[in-house]
Amino acid sequence: MSAAPGRPQASSHRSAQHEGTPVIPPVLLSARQVGKAFVHQGQPRWACRGVSFDLYPGEVLAVVGESGSGKSTLLRLLAARLACDEGSVHYDVRAESPNESGSESTGLVDLAELSEARLRWLARTDWGFVEQHARDGLRMNVSGGANVGERLMALGARHYGHLRSEASSWMQRVELDAGRMDDLPATYSGGMQQRLQIARNLVTHPRLVFMDEPTTGLDVSVQARLLDLLRELVDELQLAAVVVTHDLAVARLLAQRMLVMKDGCVVEQGLTDRVLDDPQHPYTQLLVSSVLTP
Numbered sequence: 001m002s003a004a005p006g007r008p009q010a011s012s013h014r015s016a017q018h019e020g021t022p023v024i025p026p027v028l029l030s031a032r033q034v035g036k037a038f039v040h041q042g043q044p045r046w047a048c049r050g051v052s053f054d055l056y057p058g059e060v061l062a063v064v065g066e067s068g069s070g071k072s073t074l075l076r077l078l079a080a081r082l083a084c085d086e087g088s089v090h091y092d093v094r095a096e097s098p099n100e101s102g103s104e105s106t107g108l109v110d111l112a113e114l115s116e117a118r119l120r121w122l123a124r125t126d127w128g129f130v131e132q133h134a135r136d137g138l139r140m141n142v143s144g145g146a147n148v149g150e151r152l153m154a155l156g157a158r159h160y161g162h163l164r165s166e167a168s169s170w171m172q173r174v175e176l177d178a179g180r181m182d183d184l185p186a187t188y189s190g191g192m193q194q195r196l197q198i199a200r201n202l203v204t205h206p207r208l209v210f211m212d213e214p215t216t217g218l219d220v221s222v223q224a225r226l227l228d229l230l231r232e233l234v235d236e237l238q239l240a241a242v243v244v245t246h247d248l249a250v251a252r253l254l255a256q257r258m259l260v261m262k263d264g265c266v267v268e269q270g271l272t273d274r275v276l277d278d279p280q281h282p283y284t285q286l287l288v289s290s291v292l293t294p
């Protein structure tokens with residue numbers, strides 16, 4: 001395992017603890033100088049570059065910026081859906097993840113060093129990924145209940161009665177009528193599909209959920225209720241999340257911290273209230289004032 005740079009080592013934690021300094025919780029996800037380039041008209045062009053931050057368990061980070069600023073690319077790098085061209089992403093891998101060779105590391109591990117089996121395990125159990133368009137995150141040809149039960153089956157659950165009862169209870173938890181569990185998702189409204197996608201992701205109690213514009217494109221009233229629901233679930237389940245949004249109100253409501261991206265780079269980061277109430281970078285000031293100005 002290669003340690004992420006720039007982080008205090010275990011011994012310095014111990015001495016800080018000794019002196020009565022508050023103990024820093026272990027990092028869940030760590031990005032260091034993360035970058036990705038795509039070829040555009042024969043030339044590589046950086047979609048995002050030089051992004052660094054640490055995310056702690058139970059913490060919600062919003063990534064904001066205008067269209068094309070690199071938010072979704074960053075999210076896909078963090079979730080190992082894309083490989084970094086520069087830098088690295090480390091994740092706190094649990095001991096119970098599959099370890100076929102018996103030699104794979106646990107603790108904070110570089111995602112680039114994980115086997116396909118371990119990455120698949122993370123994606124199906126310890127992580128969730130909520131897509132902007134629910135149909136990209138659902139299996140549209142199986143029932144709503146099967147969509148929720150599927151991730152449990154990936155963990156080895158086979159008892160049909162248990163799978164149905166878990167699916168039913170999660171559907172109710174996201175305010176869906178459990179009586180619709182045998183219906184195909186295509187027969188659900190957009191807001192219902194999004195709630196189903198959230199249930200599908202949370203059924204395995206992931207520690208980290210990636211969300212790409214989770215409420216964009218829905219009616220304003222549906223959006224407001226969905227945001228409340230997400231906030232309740234994040235609190236109740238102590239989820240860590242990285243939420244990509246162009247909507248500063250979503251960042252304010254869901255996230256304790258935020259990154260502001262422009263042209264693939266982070267121009268400002270900090271506590272959400274501080275960044276939104278006292279933006280330092282001219283671009284953040286512009287974003288904030290464009291929302292406030294009628």
Ligand SMILES: Nc1ncnc2c1ncn2[C@@H]1O[C@H](COP(=O)(O)OP(=O)(O)OP(=O)(O)O)[C@@H](O)[C@H]1O
Nearest residue numbers: 038039047065066067068069070071072073074246
């Ligand atoms: N698969 C790809 N191939 C080529 N270029 C890409 C690819 N994905 C993203 N890009 C480019 O990378 C840049 C950043 O795109 P990205 O989708 O990450 O931005 P974004 O901030 O999420 O935008 P939006 O809010 O519109 O989704 C854009 O210039 C985009 O055209």
